[in-house]
Amino acid sequence: MILKAIVRDYTSSGVPVGSKALAAQLPMHVSSATVRNEMAALEELGLIAKTHSSSGRIPSVKGYRYYVDHLVQPDPIKANDIDIIKSSLEGQFLKIDEIIETSAKILSNLTSYTAFSLKPEHKQSRLSGFRLVPLGKRQVMAVLVTDNGDVESQTFNITPKITGDQLEAVVRLINDQLIGKPLDEVLDALKSEIPMQITNYLQQPEGFLKVFGDVLTQAAQERFYVGGRLNLLSFSDSNDVDELKSLYTLMDHSDDMADVLGQPSDHIQVKIGSEMTNDILKDYSLITATYEAGDHGKGVIALLGPTRMPYSRMIGLVGAFRQELAQRLIDYYRYFDQ
Amino acid sequence: MILKAIVRDYTSSGVPVGSKALAAQLPMHVSSATVRNEMAALEELGLIAKTHSSSGRIPSVKGYRYYVDHLVQPDPIKANDIDIIKSSLEGQFLKIDEIIETSAKILSNLTSYTAFSLKPEHKQSRLSGFRLVPLGKRQVMAVLVTDNGDVESQTFNITPKITGDQLEAVVRLINDQLIGKPLDEVLDALKSEIPMQITNYLQQPEGFLKVFGDVLTQAAQERFYVGGRLNLLSFSDSNDVDELKSLYTLMDHSDDMADVLGQPSDHIQVKIGSEMTNDILKDYSLITATYEAGDHGKGVIALLGPTRMPYSRMIGLVGAFRQELAQRLIDYYRYFDQ
């Protein structure tokens, strides 16, 4: 009870909490001296700590951990917040990416923290079509479509010697052989048998192979979105510019961030301070949740805030958001697959 | 001479400069008392100011202005810097946008400030082709190409009732009527005669018209790039998070930034502190330069740093960079137009 009160108090005020204030707040009547004894015991267990020898207590990482694992009850979400989520997610989006991107924005707006969102897993997505669209004398656009509706494109220049027939032959070759295969297999094929076969139509296929490979990796890449980058400036209490820079740099590297997010699990995960793999994040906490978009796989949303964050509210919010998003995506795919 | 020395000193040290240190530094032999008298006169003229009654002097905005207009000599650029610029700009870029984007990056890296770059003006660019590429049952990609090689695309969903023939007819209509026209005229036509004519082929053209309009505005938009956003954290001496946020928000609004950059002129322009239209920028200075990409119009590069910046070095750098970039673009277009 005391630990719970300390966490609740400290996360909302930011000031170490002392025995007297705590005693006044507890539901039963006890004196501050009693609270002090209990606090000494909690400190012994490593759940709380002092900032200096005569200060009030703050939760330790271990304390937060215990709180999150055993004590916290997610706040029921406010009707208002639900409305905001619902209305921001509705609307006729053109692409699924926009829904995911908006998700990160909403979540960061609601919390004033920084939010991340990851598309439903697409390592499993399959090639459903490849096109080359001639645009001008020398420009060609390569377009790749996957079976869950992702579209990637890129323009490139060709030497004018290449004819339309040649391009068409190449497209046909690729489509005949590779449609329906998962993107990683396609990428493998691109490195083995395809180059051989393509020389039947193109003398110097290197340029083309590079473009095709680029578009392919683009499509296969775990694309994730960040919302509320700037909020970091407010909730970080670091004054070290270099530290902030590293954080921003970290956020821009999707592979590093994938490490940070870790393995997705079905329930909402909370990683606290030094529990995070990355040292730069030692003063922050991360709430991660997966969402299921029907049989289109699982995606991830995450929220990065200060270690001292009001977990009950945030966990409640992330939980509610994940549900709304899942529902929205199921609707989306229903329409799309129809 | 004294003003020049004060500016040089202050921009490199950041500390108000006093009479004694200044006297020691001047090329001729004068006492600190003499310098004090001169400084009093400069202060009378409003060119320098004190931070408190017994402090050394710092240049005022008016002082910087005089310095930049009459005293500064651009530093000759280091051979090393030229190498960096040249090597970063070379390489086989796929799109002109990438050259422009890289420009902002290089410039910010070289200076540790924040850099902006703007494509050669494209209000004048003309429509050279419009395509609709069917991607799947319901997905279509709209592609727009301009005569200077810009490509914009967007995917959208259609109702399956629309046939390939209908789409082709629409594309033909647009291309027949609008190819060769400047983008703003195309946009006008889109609001007047086109909708009428298009109803011959499509019953409900609204969705299509919207997509076409979107792609068009995307292409017509002054697209500009920002490099070294994060550097702002280092060179800003503001501790006010909200101020930083407004600055970042400003940078993300291309129209507001266009205001800030102002009218392009042929020589290098320097705007100092409160001379800037935007109040948020009162502690910063902006160096703007245009570059000419042959007959493909003029573009702009700009550098945002603290008011207290080493102008001679920065002006030299921007000047050299503008030349390199112009040369690079001329080469690019020569290849592209060929």
Added chain:
DNA sequence: TTTTAGCACTCAAACAGTTCAAGTGCTAAG
């Protein structure tokens, strides 16, 4: 055995006072 009152002690934060160095302006002499 648990709770409580009481007390001595600790510490950060806020404040006031001191010293120091780097400046200034002014005056009178060179």
Added chain:
DNA sequence: CTTAGCACTTGAACTGTTTGAGTGCTAAAA
């Protein structure tokens, strides 16, 4: 017109003091 000399000002760095919120410990009360 330049300079030496001097009185004066100021921020920064520092020291010491006070205050209040907190602690741990002890001995008495429940």
